[in-house]
Amino acid sequence: MVAIIISNLTNLYYPEVLAELTQRLSVKGIRVLLFSLAAESEVDDVLDQVWRYRVDGAIVAARLNPSQLAAFADRGVPVVLYNRIGEGLPAASVCCDSTSGEHALVEGLVEAGHRQFGIIAGPADSYVGEERVQAAQKRLHQLGREAIIVRGNYDYESGDTCLRELMKITGRKLDALICANDLMAIGAIDCARINFEMDVPRELSIVGFDGVGPAKWLAYQVTTVRQPVRRMTEAAVSMLIERIEQPGILPEQRLFAGELLPGQSARLG
Structure with missing residues (x-):
């Protein structure tokens, strides 16, 4: 079972990310527990809920401070950060540039x-x-x-x-x-x-x-x-499964380039 921690701010981007993550995990037969945040500063309250379950890993689209990252390590729960990097402690992460x-x-x-x-x-x-x-x-x-x-x-x-x-x-x-x-x-x-x-x-x-x-x-x-959502979510799921199956893999950061989409709302040189 994998926990997904993600913001529920009124943002059209995150539902797409959530749908891609849950689909990829489901295909691999992995159940998903969703924990939503009204603000990224509420992570501590959500983690208290996460620890009530026996999760095998977590994908987190929220800011984690060093003590929060250490809590995952202390419990032997691998974590992959989505669109952010570890602060103070190294952590596996997938980011758009x-x-x-x-x-x-x-x-x-x-x-x-x-x-x-x-x-x-x-x-x-x-x-x-x-x-x-x-x-x-x-x-x-x-x-x-x-x-x-x-x-x-x-x-x-x-x-x-x-x-x-x-x-x-x-x-x-x-x-x-x-x-x-x-x-x-x-x-x-x-x-x-x-x-x-x-x-x-x-x-x-x-x-x-x-x-x-x-x-x-x-x-x-x-x-x-x-943002290349499909490639980023595929990488996040792949990295997490690797860490569940092979504890001790060193943290790595995968950076993906975004694609500039010129539209009709701006004049660009």
């Missing part, structure tokens, strides 16, 4: 001549969201640009409320918006068109990240970076 993806988005926006940047981040305890924001912010700084950062909650409403906040801060001079996920980008696109009567992307370019299905809808066609 968010840094390269954000760099590609930023470079395209700068080359297209954008000057006033905004970033809609996710919750502060989200490892993936912070990695994306820091990568975008660093690359902008290297290219002589700065960005105003506001925080959302990965949901559609955040795209609306955060864009309103950025417009107020910039005096409606914002011309490029980087969102930490596609759902916030979709919310921002609707807000820009309906509430500010702006042409996207002529007046405002908006980019996301993940490459979820709705981002491809004709009404949005979000410029984004697609």
Whole structure:
């Protein structure tokens, strides 16, 4: 039996990941226990529940601190981290190269001549969201640009409320918006068109990240970076089974490149 620990934030990306993981484990005859988090900071409470079961391993799409990683090791339960790396202690992990993806988005926006940047981040305890924001912010700084950062909650409403906040801060001079996920980008696109009567992307370019299905809808066609979910979940399951069958295998990190998907929501150079 394998435990899957994953965030239940309003995020279109994670249901896809969960479906792929459970399908791959089921094909191999492995039962799955699902533990969902309202926020990544709630891991301790969920682990208390996990230890009540005799799990053979775990795939965790949440931030684990050194003491939490040590708890898995002390119990002899192998763990594979999904889209994050171990903090303080080495751990097996599967990650999308968010840094390269954000760099590609930023470079395209700068080359297209954008000057006033905004970033809609996710919750502060989200490892993936912070990695994306820091990568975008660093690359902008290297290219002589700065960005105003506001925080959302990965949901559609955040795209609306955060864009309103950025417009107020910039005096409606914002011309490029980087969102930490596609759902916030979709919310921002609707807000820009309906509430500010702006042409996207002529007046405002908006980019996301993940490459979820709705981002491809004709009404949005979000410029984004697609994560190779199938390859990443296949690797996560394979690595976990190896560690269940062969305890003591050294930790390794597998990094997968994302695919830049130019859409109709942004002008890229």
